[in-house]
Amino acid sequence: MVNTLMLIALILFSFTIVIAVYRIIRGPSKPDRVIALDMIGVNLLASIAVVSCLLETKAFMEVILILGILSFIGTIAFSKYIERGVIVERRHNR
Amino acid sequence: MNADTIVEYAAAILMVTGGLMSLVSAIGLFRLPDVYTRSHAATKSSTLAVLLTLLGGFLYFWALERFISVRLLLGIIFVFLTAPVAGHVIIRAAHRSGVKLADISKKDELAEAKERLWQEQERNRLEKEMKHGSDG
Numbered sequence: 001m002v003n004t005l006m007l008i009a010l011i012l013f014s015f016t017i018v019i020a021v022y023r024i025i026r027g028p029s030k031p032d033r034v035i036a037l038d039m040i041g042v043n044l045l046a047s048i049a050v051v052s053c054l055l056e057t058k059a060f061m062e063v064i065l066i067l068g069i070l071s072f073i074g075t076i077a078f079s080k081y082i083e084r085g086v087i088v089e090r091r092h093n094r
Numbered sequence: 095m096n097a098d099t100i101v102e103y104a105a106a107i108l109m110v111t112g113g114l115m116s117l118v119s120a121i122g123l124f125r126l127p128d129v130y131t132r133s134h135a136a137t138k139s140s141t142l143a144v145l146l147t148l149l150g151g152f153l154y155f156w157a158l159e160r161f162i163s164v165r166l167l168l169g170i171i172f173v174f175l176t177a178p179v180a181g182h183v184i185i186r187a188a189h190r191s192g193v194k195l196a197d198i199s200k201k202d203e204l205a206e207a208k209e210r211l212w213q214e215q216e217r218n219r220l221e222k223e224m225k226h227g228s229d230g
Binding site: 009036065083 | 140147
C-alpha cells in the first residue's frame with residue numbers, strides 16, 4: 001500500500017515534468033523556458049527522493065543536494081544571460 | 095498496526111500530497127496567460143510540493159530504520175531558500191528584457207515607476223546643466 005502511494009506520487013511528478021517539457025518547447029519567451037527548466041529540476045529532485053524511499057536506499061541523498069544546487073545556479077546564470085546578454089561580466093575600464 | 099507503520103503511511107500520504115501540489119503547479123504552468131503569472135504557479139506550489147515530498151522521505155527513513163537524514167533536511171532548507179530567489183531573479187530579468195504582459199492585464203506599475211524615475215533624473219540633469227551654463 002505504501003509502495004502504491006509512492007508510485008502514484010512518482011507518476012504525478014512525471015506528469016508535471018511532461019507538462020514542463022511542453023512549456024519549454026512551446027514557451028513564447030525565453031524566461032518561460034527558464035522557469036519550466038527550473039521546475040523540471042525541482043520536480044526531479046522530489047521524484048529522486050520518492051525513488052530513494054521506494055528502493056529503501058540512502059545512496060541518492062547526495063543527488064538531491066547536488067541537483068538542487070545545480071538547478072539554482074543554472075537558473076541564475078540563465079537569468080543573467082537574459083538580462084544583460086552575458087553570463088560572466090568583465091570590467092573593461094581598467 | 096504499530097506506530098512505525100502509521101508514520102510510514104503518513105510519509106506516503108505526504109508524498110502523494112506533494113505530487114498533487116506539483117500537478118496543481120503544472121496546470122498553472124500550462125494554462126496561465128503570461129510569464130509573470132506562470133512564475134506564480136511554478137515557484138510557490140512547486141516549492142510546497144518539494145518540501146512535502148522531502149519531509150515525507152525524511153519521515154519514511156526515520157520510521158524505517160531510525161535514520162535521521164541530515165542531507166534531506168539540508169535539501170529542504172536549501173530548496174526553501176533558493177526557489178523564491180530563483181523565481182525573483184528570473185522574473186526581474188524578464189521584466190528588464192521587456193517581456194510583454196498578457197492582454198488582459200490592466201496596469202504595469204513597475205514600468206510606470208521606472209518611467210517616472212527616469213523622467214525625474216532627466217529633469218534633474220537638465221536643471222543642473224542650465225545652472226552650470228548660467229554660471230559660466
